[in-house]
Amino acid sequence: MPELPEVETVKRSLEPLLCQKKINKVIISKEIVIAHPDADEFCRCLKGKSFEALLRRGKYLQFVLNSKDTLIAHLRMTGRFVLAPAYEIIPKHTHAIFTLEDGNELRFTDVRRFGRLWLIKEGEKDSFSGLNNLGPEPFSPSFNSQYLYHKLNKRKVSIKQALLDQAVVAGLGNIYVDESLFAAGIAPWRKTGEITKEEWERLAKIIPEILADSIKNRGTSFRDYRDGLGQKGDNLVRLKVYQRKGKPCPRCGEEIQKTVIAQRSTFYCPLCQK
DNA sequence: AGATGCACCTGTATGC
DNA sequence: TGCATACAGGTGCATC
Numbered sequence: 001m002p003e004l005p006e007v008e009t010v011k012r013s014l015e016p017l018l019c020q021k022k023i024n025k026v027i028i029s030k031e032i033v034i035a036h037p038d039a040d041e042f043c044r045c046l047k048g049k050s051f052e053a054l055l056r057r058g059k060y061l062q063f064v065l066n067s068k069d070t071l072i073a074h075l076r077m078t079g080r081f082v083l084a085p086a087y088e089i090i091p092k093h094t095h096a097i098f099t100l101e102d103g104n105e106l107r108f109t110d111v112r113r114f115g116r117l118w119l120i121k122e123g124e125k126d127s128f129s130g131l132n133n134l135g136p137e138p139f140s141p142s143f144n145s146q147y148l149y150h151k152l153n154k155r156k157v158s159i160k161q162a163l164l165d166q167a168v169v170a171g172l173g174n175i176y177v178d179e180s181l182f183a184a185g186i187a188p189w190r191k192t193g194e195i196t197k198e199e200w201e202r203l204a205k206i207i208p209e210i211l212a213d214s215i216k217n218r219g220t221s222f223r224d225y226r227d228g229l230g231q232k233g234d235n236l237v238r239l240k241v242y243q244r245k246g247k248p249c250p251r252c253g254e255e256i257q258k259t260v261i262a263q264r265s266t267f268y269c270p271l272c273q274k
Numbered sequence: 275a276g277a278t279g280c281a282c283c284t285g286t287a288t289g290c
Numbered sequence: 291t292g293c294a295t296a297c298a299g300g301t302g303c304a305t306c
Binding site: 110114 | 276277278279280282283284285286
Binding site: 002003006059074075076077078112114115116130164166173174175176219220221222223224225242264265 | 297298299300301302
């Protein structure tokens with residue numbers, strides 16, 4: 001579900017409410033969501049610790065604790081982290097509850113149970129979560145046209161598949177790849193080896209702009225996504241191609257088409273994207 | 275090494 | 291209404 005703008009919105013909504021707050025107790029009701037270490041140790045290590053900072057890298061959340069241990073989370077398709085008063089009804093599919101000293105609970109809810117949590121202790125090497133295999137952040141200077149060209153010009157995959165690869169660039173998913181390729185005027189099935197220098201430049205410039213716009217709108221709530229307070233984002237109405245099959249292209253009026261590329265639904269304008 | 279396809283899950287929309 | 295099928299913001303692993 002959540003891509004970079006949605007995870008960033010969760011981060012921003014939770015950070016001020018969570019920092020310096022102490023965890024009294026952790027309850028895990030679906031142990032499968034704890035990927036490392038085992039659920040018992042996970043709970044034992046977190047009990048009594050305080051949240052010190054909340055960071056985002058790609059689609060991962062990093063909750064840094066006062067012990068310098070880090071709780072890492074990936075929401076995958078339907079995961080949510082929502083802070084709510086302990087007296088509020090616990091939603092269905094809540095798999096982990098962090099009871100805070102201030103009377104609130106941080107709840108991890110995930111209908112499809114693809115989301116995962118990891119606890120990495122201070123000094124421990126994180127070879128578990130995948131966080132260390134990510135490509136550059138789209139907002140970092142190292143994400144530029146030269147980087148994209150050198151990384152991808154020898155590869156045989158479609159540009160759509162390449163941009164979905166988190167080792168190429170961190171944080172893009174199905175929505176923002178389609179939106180970025182539309183904005184750059186590039187057809188999603190094009191092979192990366194055939195993308196021109198000008199096109200790489202357009203992509204490197206446009207991707208951070210598309211993501212920043214969505215962050216301003218607090219993310220896209222296509223279906224399940226909510227921020228750290230359970231609120232929907234407002235970016236859905238801003239999408240130009242994603243989920244707009246049969247509707248007019250906002251640039252040229254042609255009907256938006258839908259196809260499948262890299263096993264994912266793919267939306268594009270047949271006239272604007274070459 | 276790089277490419278591909280499927281497995282992991284539940285809920286919802288669609289069609290017969 | 292009931293049932294079958296397809297599909298959904300993602301990733302990891304087996305296989306070729």
